[in-house]
Amino acid sequence: MSTLVSSRLLSAGLASARRVHPLRGAVFLVLLAMLSASAAMGQVEEAVVSGSVGFLYSHNDGQTSLQPILTPVILVPLGSHLLVETSAQLQGYIARSGGNGPYEGQFFGSLQYLQLDWAVNSHLTIVAGRFTTPFNIYGERLGPMWLHNLQDAPLIYPIGTRTSGSSNGGMIRGVVVSRPAWLLNYTVFFSALSQVENLGSGRAFGARAGVFLPRSRLELGTSYQRFLQEQHSNSYGAYFSWQPRSLPIDAKGEYAHSPQGHGYWIEAAYRFKDSGKGGLTLAKFQPVVRGQQFFRLAPGVSDLLPATDTQRVDFGLNYYPIPSVRLNASYGRQFTSERDSNYWTAEVTYHFLFPLAFWVKESK
Amino acid sequence: MQAKSNLVALALVAMSLCFAVSSRAGRQQTNAGAKGAAKVDEAAEGEKRFVTNCGRCHQPPSDIPPREAKAVLRQMRVRAMLSSEDERLILKYLAP
Numbered sequence: 260m261s262t263l264v265s266s267r268l269l270s271a272g273l274a275s276a277r278r279v280h281p282l283r284g285a286v287f288l289v290l291l292a293m294l295s296a297s298a299a300m301g302q303v304e305e306a307v308v309s310g311s312v313g314f315l316y317s318h319n320d321g322q323t324s325l326q327p328i329l330t331p332v333i334l335v336p337l338g339s340h341l342l343v344e345t346s347a348q349l350q351g352y353i354a355r356s357g358g359n360g361p362y363e364g365q366f367f368g369s370l371q372y373l374q375l376d377w378a379v380n381s382h383l384t385i386v387a388g389r390f391t392t393p394f395n396i397y398g399e400r401l402g403p404m405w406l407h408n409l410q411d412a413p414l415i416y417p418i419g420t421r422t423s424g425s426s427n428g429g430m431i432r433g434v435v436v437s438r439p440a441w442l443l444n445y446t447v448f449f450s451a452l453s454q455v456e457n458l459g460s461g462r463a464f465g466a467r468a469g470v471f472l473p474r475s476r477l478e479l480g481t482s483y484q485r486f487l488q489e490q491h492s493n494s495y496g497a498y499f500s501w502q503p504r505s506l507p508i509d510a511k512g513e514y515a516h517s518p519q520g521h522g523y524w525i526e527a528a529y530r531f532k533d534s535g536k537g538g539l540t541l542a543k544f545q546p547v548v549r550g551q552q553f554f555r556l557a558p559g560v561s562d563l564l565p566a567t568d569t570q571r572v573d574f575g576l577n578y579y580p581i582p583s584v585r586l587n588a589s590y591g592r593q594f595t596s597e598r599d600s601n602y603w604t605a606e607v608t609y610h611f612l613f614p615l616a617f618w619v620k621e622s623k
Numbered sequence: 624m625q626a627k628s629n630l631v632a633l634a635l636v637a638m639s640l641c642f643a644v645s646s647r648a649g650r651q652q653t654n655a656g657a658k659g660a661a662k663v664d665e666a667a668e669g670e671k672r673f674v675t676n677c678g679r680c681h682q683p684p685s686d687i688p689p690r691e692a693k694a695v696l697r698q699m700r701v702r703a704m705l706s707s708e709d710e711r712l713i714l715k716y717l718a719p
Contacts, residue, residue: 334697384700432701
């Protein structure tokens with residue numbers, strides 16, 4: 260789940276780290292079984308641990324918070340077609356109580372996904388378990404801390420990803436048609452209701468389809484989700500992702516619509532070309548800008564969307580001293596009919612990757 | 624006279640052997656060269672596919688060991704809907 264949404268949950272007092280649920284034991288057993296199966300198949304050597312560890316400082320609308328975040332990812336191949344992948348987010352949220360009091364911290368964790376992927380062929384992959392809800396592209400592609408260019412999630416992120424950003428159920432996905440000039444992909448999923456702490460999900464059905472044009476490196480897609488609990492409702496979305504060949508720009512954007520509101524965000528990141536002069540390589544810097552608007556259509560209770568019509572613009576700068584480390588700072592200004600506010604963030608992230616069986620040397 | 628003939632015959636055999644060995648070595652070099660070129664071509668094609676597919680979210684990694692690359696690519700095959708051919712060629716680029 261994205262940092263901002265997690266913070267919103269914390270602020271709302273909905274997250275608690277202290278209760279221990281028996282299902283955590285079940286998750287642990289599943290992980291143990293998965294590793295045992297991998298070891299039995301002689302493939303434990305191929306399992307890897309990836310992820311990131313980071314520290315985020317934010318000063319949002321007068322509220323300062325410090326957030327250490329650890330996001331491990333474990334990948335365990337089973338044979339040539341199966342893969343078990345899992346990721347959790349362990350996060351702290353340290354802020355002044357009451358705005359001016361002493362700093363107090365809360366720590367919590369959530370299982371983002373624990374899924375079994377069966378790659379039948381390039382047209383079909385069957386996924387079962389807990390997975391990131393595939394609505395538009397932000398949650399699935401840009402969700403990890405080391406991937407999104409700005410730390411705050413877009414305002415419209417909660418649309419189509421209720422209730423937790425993850426789904427428990429099944430999903431099929433793949434490429435329908437692949438031609439040199441274009442490629443059509445699809446994803447269809449069903450999720451069951453779960454109110455288990457840290458494993459929550461909404462009862463929903465959804466689909467996503469996208470067309471990718473490799474020559475122009477442009478992807479266009481659309482998403483649909485039917486929320487099948489409480490008041491049944493539909494959410495729609497559209498997205499684009501474009502990396503033009505002539506310029507080192509990474510442009511992305513999304514539009515999402517729900518009965519509670521609709522909005523969009525557009526982001527562009529520019530990676531300088533390596534000048535190679537004077538020791539300062541501009542290629543390590545990446546300025547980012549994002550603009551977004553949200554329009555409230557109906558009041559919603561704990562839907563995590565802004566309460567009123569909102570506009571926001573963010574400016575950020577990423578610096579990569581080495582490829583696995585990123586320093587980021589950003590400033591955002593938010594405009595609403597009630598008040599305007601400033602959002603500052605600074606973050607350092609280290610992205611790691613090593614074999615799970617680190618004691619086994621790689622065979623040549 | 625007999626000894627001279629034997630020497631000539633021996634020299635011819637030696638020359639033939641040298642020619643055969645050098646010819647075989649040449650063929651091996653040619654084969655190795657062709658294989659090397661094919662490997663380079665596959666890595667170049669893998670780089671192209673990396674930039675096209677993975678470059679939408681990732682910067683090219685500086686150094687990634689083969690087994691880590693293999694596992695990560697398996698995951699990306701699902702996430703980014705890569706074909707098995709994409710997976711094979713990108714692996715050639717990431718971990719040649």
